[in-house]
Amino acid sequence: MKQEEIAHLANLARIRLSDEELENLEEKLSLIVEYVSVVSDIAAGDDDAAPQVGARHNVFRKDEVTNEPDQYTKDILAEMPATEGRFMAVKKILDTDSE
């Protein structure tokens, strides 16, 4: 695995990596990827397995409010890094000035 490829993955994963980290990951990730590559040899044939006992399916409940108004609001707001009143504050993502 090359450093450019790892830099691309880091971009997808929203993690900024230092040059040192990139170098270290090049070696370690390559080793792991090589190790796990055997799965393509292990899995025999195609997926024709019969449905299994205990296999999970979607579990639904009625679409209704299950908690009291404001039951958790104060506590959850208190954990937010930036708030304005009852709102979470985030950075602008649309640049409307350039129109």
Next chain:
Amino acid sequence: MKTVAELRTAYIKGEMKPSEAVAAALAVIKEKDEEIHAFLAVYEDALEAAKAADTLYAEKGADTPPLLGVPIALKNNILMKGKKATAASKILENYTAVYDATIVEKLKAAGAIVVGATNLDEFAMGGSTENSAFGPTKNPVDTTRVPGGSSGGSAAAVAMGAVPVALGTDTGGSIRQPASYCGLVGFKPTYGAVSRYGLIAMGSSLDQAGPLTNSVADAELIHHTIAGLDKMDATTITDDTYPAVTTKDAYTFGVPRHFLKEGVDASVLEAFEQHIAVLTAAGHKVVDIELPLFEKGLAAYYIVMPAEVSSNLARYDGIRYGLSVEGDNLLDVYEKTRAEGLGAEVKRRVLLGTYVLSSGYYDAYYGKAELVRKQMRQELDEVFKTVDIILTPTAPTPAFKFGSNEDPLAMYKQDIFTVPVNLTGVPALTFPMGTVEGEGKQLPVGVQYIGPHGGDARLFHIGKAIYDERT
């Protein structure tokens, strides 16, 4: 007082009060934890709850909740309302849980008193507790060695005598391997037996919570307290999800001999052979079995788990809670927060997961790994037609020295016997099968009993007969 059962009896008879037991727990932590570092937080308010329990026992005796006044510890990736839930990560260093995990709600309802939160590998990723952002935990049996991981703090808390029970989580062996290294009982339930609501998610199709204790009976009691269908976790199962698994007077154990050929310490194999002798002497049958796919589970695990990790950890973005590092724009905030807040092993797994899920690689890695997983389940179903329990060592070695497994692959291979259990969702119990010598010290090693889906009760049944009633 080493077990919950002993404590409970003493409380009911009035020989001991919960406030004395909780005070004793806090005293042990004060005395030993500076060196061991099993705890990330200690809850002094536990004493208040203990005094209330004193009064209840005085009034009602045996007519009280089954865990009333029992001091317990929680791995710090389990949410308890009003307490910090850090997952041993800088990114959640100051995060306070806003609700109780279902298992915490159940433990509280049963009267248990939480005395503290225990250390772990960051986000439960590791097998030594060396990956904690707040420093490693030492093994109370030999402080030059790791306690195992990721539930290393929970294992050390019980092993050093602070609490009779600590809760852990197990994604690939994180309850069983530290239990083995610290000489304890550890239990990983059938997937879905215990609610994951309020556990900080790592690999959602693999994670289960369970106890670390000094006896199988205690593990059973705690498991029954926390298990059950939960409307907050759609993956929880009912008693009839799987066909009934019976208990018997004499069981047939299957040993995957081929699996033990490489990478297992000779001393561990010797203890394992002695354990087989114990089983046959007790009238059980031990036969050889083949599990060719099961043996290769580790490779599939290191695809499925990081894939789920990369998805689950996407939520730590510096916006909604936890650490937030200021940046020029939104993307900058995300990238800087995650760069600063996540440790090296966590970053490695997130990137690996991103890789195996990315376009062009998905089929070759994730798709194949899920297929292997399905075929492993079929292989297990076949084997369980002829044997009742699969027998392996819990880990290939006893507790190792700090810093001796810096190569990630070497560390991952400590989980070779435990990860197939999570990949297939079956239950497994570990308890000490003996000790092996390591530089003049006697180091505990565990044996692993693997049951079929829904066979949790069978494992407790045989575990109590073999371990709790040992002579």
